[in-house]
Amino acid sequence: xxxxxxxxxxxxxxxxxSVKIECRSLDFQATTMFWYRQFPKQSLMLMATSNExxxxxxxxxxxxxxxxxxxxxxxxxxxxxxxxxxxxxxFYICSAPTRWIGGYTFGSGTRLTVV
Amino acid sequence: xxxxxQSPPDLILQEGANSTLRCNFSDSVNNLQWFHQNPWGxxxxxxxxxxxxxxxxxxxxxxxxxxxxxLLYISSSQTTDSGVYFCAVVDAGKSTFGDGTTLTVKP
Numbered sequence: 001x002x003x004x005x006x007x008x009x010x011x012x013x014x015x016x017x018s019v020k021i022e023c024r025s026l027d028f029q030a031t032t033m034f035w036y037r038q039f040p041k042q043s044l045m046l047m048a049t050s051n052e053x054x055x056x057x058x059x060x061x062x063x064x065x066x067x068x069x070x071x072x073x074x075x076x077x078x079x080x081x082x083x084x085x086x087x088x089x090x091f092y093i094c095s096a097p098t099r100w101i102g103g104y105t106f107g108s109g110t111r112l113t114v115v
Numbered sequence: 116x117x118x119x120x121q122s123p124p125d126l127i128l129q130e131g132a133n134s135t136l137r138c139n140f141s142d143s144v145n146n147l148q149w150f151h152q153n154p155w156g157x158x159x160x161x162x163x164x165x166x167x168x169x170x171x172x173x174x175x176x177x178x179x180x181x182x183x184x185x186l187l188y189i190s191s192s193q194t195t196d197s198g199v200y201f202c203a204v205v206d207a208g209k210s211t212f213g214d215g216t217t218l219t220v221k222p
Contacts, residue, residue, distance in 0.1 A: 034210065038156075043201065044212045091156050095210070102163030103148040104203075104210060109156045 002098040006107025023094035030096035033077035121213035138202035
């Protein structure tokens, strides 16, 4: 199988602080990790693609200085929401390609609330 | 980019009923997946089905790649089937999600 572990599952932070979200591939090496954001009752929108050992690729309209992505190793990718504001409140979810079982495997998501 | 349309947007069923969810996509794709997002937000992979038909218990899916659509069948629905069903297609390494079908199964 393939498991992507995402933490934390829920986080509430004060406006202006930073929050780090981690995604770990537990039983495989993930050279690529995709990060999505989902607003309430909406679909998932790709924010960025992280690749181990190189800079992340951001989708159009996503602020790279606000959403810092690091892919430090073959099993860990992190998303840091810097200087968070209430409009950053959302559900963030990561996924990694798992072609040997077909398709992509998703983490369990992080619900961020900025107050 | 590729467009993904899902229908219907909302579906309400009585427990035990059958349903068909549809996913249309605008261009040829490398793969297609169906997911169930439960009320806690977790995405559960249902099928990886770039073409053909697959079955898993009460669920089955068919993708006709040449006609650019996929269908997800749910038989004998249960209240635990409630949630949002997404299809996602992959083109050039990137996944594009449809807007989902929100399924409510009433007891």
